[in-house]
Amino acid sequence: MSVQSMTKTDTRDIRATVEQIKELEECGCEIIRCAVPDLQAAGALKEIKQDIRIPLIADIHFDYRLALAALESGVDGLRLNPGNIADPDKVRAVVRGAKTRGIPIRIGVNFGSLPKDLDPLLSIPEQMVEAAFRHIRILENLDFDLIKVSLKAFDVPTTIEAYRQIADKIPYPLHIGITEAGTPRQGMIRSAVGIGILLAEGIGDTLRVSLTGHSREEVYAAYEILKSLNLREHGPSLVSCPTCGRTEVDVVALAGQVEQYLSKIKKPIKVAVMGCVVNGPGEAKDADIGVACGKGKAVLFKKGLQLKTLEEAEIFPELVKEIEKL
Numbered sequence: 001m002s003v004q005s006m007t008k009t010d011t012r013d014i015r016a017t018v019e020q021i022k023e024l025e026e027c028g029c030e031i032i033r034c035a036v037p038d039l040q041a042a043g044a045l046k047e048i049k050q051d052i053r054i055p056l057i058a059d060i061h062f063d064y065r066l067a068l069a070a071l072e073s074g075v076d077g078l079r080l081n082p083g084n085i086a087d088p089d090k091v092r093a094v095v096r097g098a099k100t101r102g103i104p105i106r107i108g109v110n111f112g113s114l115p116k117d118l119d120p121l122l123s124i125p126e127q128m129v130e131a132a133f134r135h136i137r138i139l140e141n142l143d144f145d146l147i148k149v150s151l152k153a154f155d156v157p158t159t160i161e162a163y164r165q166i167a168d169k170i171p172y173p174l175h176i177g178i179t180e181a182g183t184p185r186q187g188m189i190r191s192a193v194g195i196g197i198l199l200a201e202g203i204g205d206t207l208r209v210s211l212t213g214h215s216r217e218e219v220y221a222a223y224e225i226l227k228s229l230n231l232r233e234h235g236p237s238l239v240s241c242p243t244c245g246r247t248e249v250d251v252v253a254l255a256g257q258v259e260q261y262l263s264k265i266k267k268p269i270k271v272a273v274m275g276c277v278v279n280g281p282g283e284a285k286d287a288d289i290g291v292a293c294g295k296g297k298a299v300l301f302k303k304g305l306q307l308k309t310l311e312e313a314e315i316f317p318e319l320v321k322e323i324e325k326l
């Protein structure tokens with residue numbers, strides 16, 4: 001599974017776009033897509049590509065000249081729906097260009113832009129699948145098979161159903177995601193549910209979490225989804241209890257401090273911050289490092305062994321000290 005995101009800068013602003021991609025590379029983004037609204041943006045991709053390490057996808061709608069210019073710029077992939085380019089000769093020119101260079105094309109079906117002439121008796125997921133097949137057939141008829149497909153909607157059950165329907169009907173990789181999922185608070189949950197169900201069923205090869213927010217939040221959420229299904233390791237995991245009437249240390253503040261500290265660490269370690277002796281020792285022992293708190297104190301565990309008992313004020317600094325020794 002590869003994590004994809006999209007830049008939110010003006011692609012024509014090369015400096016800002018490269019800066020954003022570099023930041024996303026740091027966060028673990030593995031494929032980046034840039035919107036190509038005009039020929040200047042398509043041309044800018046050449047310079048952008050030279051300054052980044054991860055594959056660059058050009059996101060193109062309708063205008064075949066933008067696809068040709070993006071290919072000239074050396075992009076690693078196109079997102080383009082060939083059925084939206086009316087003239088077959090123009091589609092042929094794009095496909096020829098992509099084929100010569102060995103560049104894949106992702107067909108991105110989106111609920112918001114389904115063709116108007118689809119059979120209204122079909123369900124929405126069926127319509128999405130049919131729309132994808134229309135585009136797929138165009139490419140296949142031109143003897144092109146470097147195809148990726150996505151079928152995104154805002155509605156989670158619709159999206160899941162569409163992917164389920166197409167998954168065993170085509171041999172091509174699927175890019176998955178819930179589109180227009182909203183701001184991070186709502187969008188992360190919608191994405192986690194939708195993408196999580198698909199991944200648990202073995203569907204999906206690349207993914208994007210679409211959020212109305214900074215792209216680093218998209219990458220962060222993508223990895224949390226993959227980590228929660230044990231599909232990828234990425235940075236630390238924090239096990240922390242929800243707290244309850246038994247909690248006698250400020251676990252909320254402590255977990256917040258630990259989370260902030262861990263955000264700067266890349267190593268895939270598991271850290272536990274637990275409120276009491278009910279579940280605390282078990283989780284703390286299972287983690288690489290963990291504390292089980294009690295009345296104004298905590299027991300520190302490392303790799304399953306009980307190391308020492310700490311006063312409340314010592315918990316955070318001692319945790320940090322021990323994490324740094326790992």
Ligand code: SF4
Binds near residue numbers: 245
């Ligand atoms: S670990 Fe203890 S303090 Fe934390 S929620 Fe469970 S019972 Fe409550």
